[in-house]
Amino acid sequence: MKIENRSLPQANPFTPEAARIVHTYHLTEDVKFYQVRLVDMDKALSFKYRPGQFAMLSVLGAGEAPFSISSTPSRPGLLEFCIRRVGTITNALFRLKENSLIGLRGPYGNGFPVDDIKGKDIVIVVGGLGAAPLRSVLLYCLDNRDQFGDVSVLYGAKRPAEMIFREEYFSLKERGDLDCHLTVDADDTGAWKERIGVVTTLFPYLKKVNPPNTYALVCGPPVMYRFVIKELLKLNIPKHQILMTLERRMKCGVGKCGHCAIDYIYTCLDGPVFTYWDVLHMRELI
């Protein structure tokens, strides 16, 4: 009698791939931008993902954590992340210089249903660091501009210095093919030329929307969702076309460790993008 493997597992899905930080700079005092490339060039070019998906990044000795991908799959090769310094792993990441190696596995999660959104008008509502995951879908739309209808962006940050990618957004305002409104809760610089107030105060400036043909994409701090959703519902945007991407504790990214469980789903497999109907249907989402 032999006790042997009835079927051998294929590649270990938990193995981090070696990736190189090719470029990094500060977006704000405690948020840094990272351009990362898988060391294996074939893998770097064949890395397929959807806007809104995330990856698990490992720093040798510090551990592993999930980060949403800020780059767009329409520009393959490099993966971009913007990372706020908040804990052990992000602190370790902040210490790494360009050309350092990290571990990367993914992509995970459902991402935004870009194929469903094609041909539709899009309203993107961003709060603070919510710009990180939404940047992926925004750039994707802009890179395929002819495949989408009207694109509007409402972006609110606490202070001008905390608005990440603000230069990118300033230049978006120069483009004639989208509608972009920026605001800060308070201007401590005296040089802020855009609006002042929370992000919901931008809704009156929004062009008239055609609700059945409109998708709203929302990401921001947990407290923001209720207020923004209220405004979107006032515009009659259907519940299942209000999409939001949510944050949860994750240790595996592949539906095993349990931490991101909500009701009968795992945020890492069935999310992180949910609709407002999901929110009504499931407990504890927002």
Next chain:
Amino acid sequence: MRILKLKKNDLFPFLEVISKEAELWAPVKKGDKHVFEHVQDFFQIEMQTTRTIIPPKRLMVPPTFNTFTFTAKGYKEDLSHITKKILFGIHPCDIHGLLTLDKLFIQEFIDPYYQRARNQTLILGFSCWPDEHCFCRSTHTHIIEEGYDLFFTDLENYFLVWIGSSQGDDLVRLMPDIFDENLSNKDIQAYILWQQERDKAFKTEINFITMPDLMELEYKAPFWEKVGTACLACGSCTMVCPTCNCYNIVDKQYLGGKPGKRIRHWDSCTLHDYSLVAGGENFREKKSDRLKLWYTHKLQAYVSKYGKPSCVGCGRCLVTCPVGINVKTVARALEGKEVDAFWNRLSREVTK
């Protein structure tokens, strides 16, 4: 499937032979309870046991083990903790517990650690008799149709042995002479009688059919606050549950250039930091919210995915929780019945 007869005296010689093939793990006594251990002396094996303290999930996913060794060069998979095992004396509820874990770990992204350990373990099930806490009849996990290599039913004078797999058949063929293929009508009658008597012996019943709806309807019921107040957030219920799978991952570094380790250890959804994310947002700060997650998972969520509860009726939470929060008392409370449990008496007996 073949069912054979084995004389009681022939069991130990059989275990002797098969234990040369792999580590033999079986229930042994520990204090007044039982645990699964690697046994050398077969006389230590306890046949007439109920549940062990920790379910056999710990042989598939140990409480702590290393998943990767890492150096500056990268991560190297570590499967060194996995050995070939024969698990003897596992009861139907615990076999169902493993089948439940299979659905989670061996699907979509396959967990190589669990899968390897599972594949290298032969399951030799053993029949049992319920005590007052067993309710596997309510979860329909008192009988098994799959998930074993051999299964022994303990009748008065002999064992009936079910062969459940090709590898189980290999084991029998190591000592073919001691197994008798000829079952008389009397043997069949004896088994039917045993089954009837066993089914009558259950003292705890829970109506799981109504639980998904009740979890929904009673989600904001006041008793959850009582349960949350009494809960010690110790995590014991999740440690002893055969279907609890949550884990955490931590990296360990060592001085002197030794390779680091990426350690995986059991975690519990009842612990405070379970849903805490970087930056300080805790999605389940309240104990009652964390307990609701546990019971949603066991009684409702798993049902909506797989059509049955993620509870196998082993009764471990009944005998383990120090304040009486368990599937039985929570199910009673969901049904709107008066519950005589410490968590329900707490305000009367302690706060005053």
